[in-house]
Amino acid sequence: MSYKILLPQPILESGREYLLERGYELLDGSGFEEEDIIRDIKGCDAMIVRTAKITKRVIEAADRLKVIARHGAGFDGVDLDAAAEKRIMILYAPRSNSESVAELAIFYMLYCSRNFKLVQKLYKDDYRFAKFNVEKHELNGKILGLVGVGNIGGLVARKAALGFDMKVLAYDPYAAGLPDYITPAACREEIFAKSDYVSLHVPATPDTVNSVGEKELAMMKNTAFLINTSRGTIVDEEALIRALQEKRIAGAALDVLRQEPIDPANPLLNMDNVLTAPHIGAATREASARSSLTCAVGIDDFLSGRRPEFPVPPMKKMLDEMGLN
Template sequence: MGWKILLPQEIMEEGEQLLRDAGHTLIKGRGFESEDVKADFEEYQPDAIIVRITKMTREVLKANPNLKCLVRHGAGYDTVDLETCREMGVQTLYAPVANSTSVAETALLLMFEMSRNVTVLHKTWVDDFYKAKLKVRKNTLNGKTLGLIGCGNIGSRVAKRALALEMNVLAYDPYKPAKDFPDGVEVVRDIDRIFNESDYVSLHAPSTSVTKGMITMDRLKQMKDTAFLINTARGALVDEDALYEACRDGIIAGAGIDALKQEPVDPKNPLLTLDNVIMYPHIGGNTTEAAHRASYFAAMGVNECYEGKNPTWPIPQIDYETAPTYDDVKKPNTKPAGMFDF
């Protein structure tokens, strides 16, 4: 007979078609705020939900004791109360590779924009063409050092693209053996090296008890005053007050941000006032291509649960406080081009 599946937000047609063809009933939700989903849960008692941006709190989840499967339409799952899901016996899935390339491209886009000082250029060039052309700071990525914190699906893609730009790439990920890092990356086990040596520090870690608030003023002070922080991961990783002070006072050169603690952004967020900070509305994974993949993979996950199969992408149950870590290292095989290598 199929399941009743709640869609608080629309998904792409191929995902809906997969579910309809499998005999499921799709319920278009009244909205994506938590209170909307809670009301739909209470009214329809669906068997499954594909959730995009809704915060799935304990209160919301408990409104539907019939829930069997929850799928995150994307890679992040910090908005889902996984403990309550486990308590209720709800299978939790996600789509970790659907938007990885899109987020990796966004990290590189922010690096390019910071390297060319585009905010200052936009404000300058019409009124003072020659100042914009000749006086505003502009740099190349070639030969610079990129430090990655986290080298999973997204971080690995950033690494490969940065290597193609002839950057040096350092990567810190204590939960990954050296053999699994991309070739050409220098694996480092001392996180201080990432902050001390990098021209760009790019965050690609989930929000966990270990990583929340990891970017402190002390960490920012470890960075070069010519270096940039890039965050396309989770806003919770960064102390935004410290980041504001560091960018305002020249402790670091600037920041490219696609994830904030509060979303939508508070119009009074002081980071919005700085010319050396570029902020996006968390759009790293929101390309058309990523949406097609995420919708299909999410629908596939629901149907796998319905059919009693082992799902392809269950949300990992990891205790990062006790998870095994690695201390082996790997040096890059090649040296990227320097500024005088032609």
């Protein structure tokens, strides 16, 4: 009997073909809301998750589930404690979307530097004002401050320093052996105080949720921009709204918001100095293909008795206990 893999949302052909060629049965889900997955999960041995939330109720409803692969670098949408309790392995694809997210972070900095949202709003009615009176800047020579220098932060640093001649300052207590174009910050506060652009590249953990708030925003220059392509929960959204309304910082580019899908009443959506998007950092064709294949390979490795390359960090101990080589 072949293993059955639930796909609450479609994955790209790279992953589907890999699994089908190895004899797996793929079940396309009826939806990706909690009740849909609870209904579909019965009898499934594995699941590949994109944006769906995998709650304790979903885990409890699973009668045969052995492994979940998260289609991306974040795994805060999966209840890890509930999974560990049932000895369900959680895998992810930490490198698959790095290039796409890094490119987007650079795009957001360019967008902010030219005040593009306001330019677009004004130029049809007042061409000359938009051209000459809306303030615009180059990235060249500006200071980029990175909070987190993992796969994505490291790529952003390289593109900014080598492509745009920016000065890169970074804070990451876990980073070692940084290239010479990155200057380690003496402390986290230095990032916010000195940078023209602060770009966030940390996962959502108890230590990082709401870690950019009133204190950090108060340290920033009134000409500086906040760029967030990580998780919406990292930023205290109410504090950010106040800082923007009071013009204590110049603006922000937010690929992620605290509530997803968005609340149409969120004031950030209508500010001229704020760019928002529906979490599109990893939503390129290339990143999705890499993620789909990484998830497929990980599931095949695990179910075949081999050690998968990318368990989420909290699951490494459980993997060691299983003795997979």
